[in-house]
Amino acid sequence: MPDIWQPVTLGKMTLPNRFVMAPMTRSRAQYDGTPGPLAAEYYAQRASVGLIVAEGTQPSADGQGYMMTPGIYTQAHIDGWQKVTSAVHAANGHIYIQLMHAGRMSHPDNTPHHRQAVAPSAIAPGTGMFTAKGMQDIPPPRALSTAEVRQTVQDFRHAAKSAAEAGADGVEIHGANAYLIQQFFAPGANTRTDEYGGSIENRARFALEVAQAIAEEIGAERTAIRFSPGTTLWGIDEGADYPELYRYLMTELNKLGLSYVHIMHQGNDALLADIRRIWSGKLIINRPGRPREEIGHDVASGLADLEVYGQMILANPDFLARLKADAPLNDADRMTFFGGDEKGYTDYPTL
Known part of the structure; x- marks a missing residue:
């Protein structure tokens, strides 16, 4: 069986190992959405992993949810991300940019145009969000018209083209964690009566159209997608038929x-086995909280082709070297996860 340390082909790339850095929001971008001045150093420090998936990056002004998150839809964004991808490539790494439209998980105070959030339906998530004024309740979003849904597909297409121009090796579509694409999946967030609501096929349509558009724009071999089947985060309820929805998607x-x-695995092992069976391409599995002693188990069993790690890599830029040396790992400082300067970002010690 394969080993997590063995090379693997991904699209047209050959990765030196099967470790993936998870996309993690750090809220350190500039106010206009350009990656912050330390982003290139941060990602290059971690380039020894097989693949970096950069933090969730909005494809449009409507797509922004949180404070100080990066975008990839203006020339300034492209120029900023070019510095990041160049630094990662100079360190012999590989990097995808994750395209994340927050949908209803947004607050007008956090976006450049300060407009009401958009979503499949005008249903609030029932939670709060941190803003410059502190925690505030997320207000109800505005339901996208059918024409606006189609325009949002084109926003993703443009963002993927921009990511390619910025030197990214590919893009990962964020279809997980209660953001816009998963909002379309969930009957509790999507009560539409057009072709994007109701049946499994209709609720999956937006995700498939986004994937198709990006594959057409930059090539299927540079296009990926992330899901978290069965999550109940921030009011998301995909319904009792959600396993069938994901089987259809696959x-x-x-x-x-x-x-x-x-796949961010939420515990439905039977569905995960079905995804592995149906999906003929490379499968990456993220098991939140996976202990160190289980690193490599999913690859060794054949369930996954690659494995994702988040906080361990965030806190250990030399994560792979520490594993090889059986050395202790730095603990992640949760107080510095979001916003700030180099503390908890680029200053974690190496061996």
């Missing part, structure tokens, strides 16, 4: 020949 996505599918 069957349809299989026709596109994408680079990989990334």
